[in-house]
Amino acid sequence: IPATIYESAADACTAVSKEIADVIRLKQNKGEYAVLGLATGSTPKKVYQELIRLHRNEGLSFNNVVAFNLDEYYPLQPDALQSYKRFMDENLFDHIDIDKKNCFIPQGDTPQELLKMYCEEYEKKIEAFGGIDIQLLGIGRNGHIGFNEPGSHISSATRLITLDQTTRLDAVNDFSGIAQVPRKAITMGVGTIMKARRIVLLAWGERKAGIIKQAVEGPVTEFVPASYLQGHQNAVIVLDEAAAAELT
Numbered sequence: 320i321p322a323t324i325y326e327s328a329a330d331a332c333t334a335v336s337k338e339i340a341d342v343i344r345l346k347q348n349k350g351e352y353a354v355l356g357l358a359t360g361s362t363p364k365k366v367y368q369e370l371i372r373l374h375r376n377e378g379l380s381f382n383n384v385v386a387f388n389l390d391e392y393y394p395l396q397p398d399a400l401q402s403y404k405r406f407m408d409e410n411l412f413d414h415i416d417i418d419k420k421n422c423f424i425p426q427g428d429t430p431q432e433l434l435k436m437y438c439e440e441y442e443k444k445i446e447a448f449g450g451i452d453i454q455l456l457g458i459g460r461n462g463h464i465g466f467n468e469p470g471s472h473i474s475s476a477t478r479l480i481t482l483d484q485t486t487r488l489d490a491v492n493d494f495s496g497i498a499q500v501p502r503k504a505i506t507m508g509v510g511t512i513m514k515a516r517r518i519v520l521l522a523w524g525e526r527k528a529g530i531i532k533q534a535v536e537g538p539v540t541e542f543v544p545a546s547y548l549q550g551h552q553n554a555v556i557v558l559d560e561a562a563a564a565e566l567t
């Protein structure tokens with residue numbers, strides 16, 4: 320996978336938001352939807368800030384945008400403080416002119432007996448909008464993309480998964496204690512992600528350097544789900560210098 324390295328995360332986020340804005344405008348000119356695959360967590364926050372700035376100061380409209388988020392904790396009420404639904408509203412959707420009816424995030428309060436059907440419908444909804452034009456990804460320290468933890472199959476679809484202990488520990492600061500961190504999540508699959516026409520994985524800081532080396536230069540293996548991106552023909556890894564430090 321090609322890696323693009325910027326001096327700072329801020330520079331990288333400016334470039335990535337410009338790429339997203341270009342996709343949105345190109346589709347606008349054709350009278351089509353732009354379908355964005357979005358991530359939560361600390362990594363993409365500055366991209367969202369820059370998209371908000373482009374909306375406010377440079378007239379970028381999101382009126383043709385459809386957004387599909389990667390994942391959500393399960394079970395979790397959509398209005399919970401830690402929900403990714405709330406994260407997306409607060410960090411992006413509430414500040415732009417996107418139609419909230421076009422914002423899809425797996426629902427953490429889906430009744431258990433409906434989950435299988437719910438996940439299949441999430442996949443179908445993505446397909447109904449023509450598939451994802453550009454998918455943003457972060458990476459977990461264990462190599463997860465979305466919440467596809469090590470062991471996830473390359474052709475996995477949207478499903479309920481069990482979170483790794485490292486993932487739960489990384490989330491502990493958002494909750495009141497480890498016992499409060501949900502044990503499961505709904506996540507788009509690796510297969511769902513791989514169908515996106517463009518994939519942009521972001522990583523900042525030295526704590527991601529080791530896993531970035533494995534994902535980019537190591538073997539393609541289920542033990543590092545991000546390594547599957549090596550098999551995508553239009554994926555890029557966008558790094559700051561600290562996250563790129565271990566690349567040869």
Ligand code: F6R
Pocket residue numbers: 357358359360361362363389390456457458459460463464465466
């Ligand atoms: C979030 C997601 C996760 C995060 C990853 C990194 O929607 O899918 O894969 O991208 O856990 O999290 P941060 O950015 O907080 O380091």
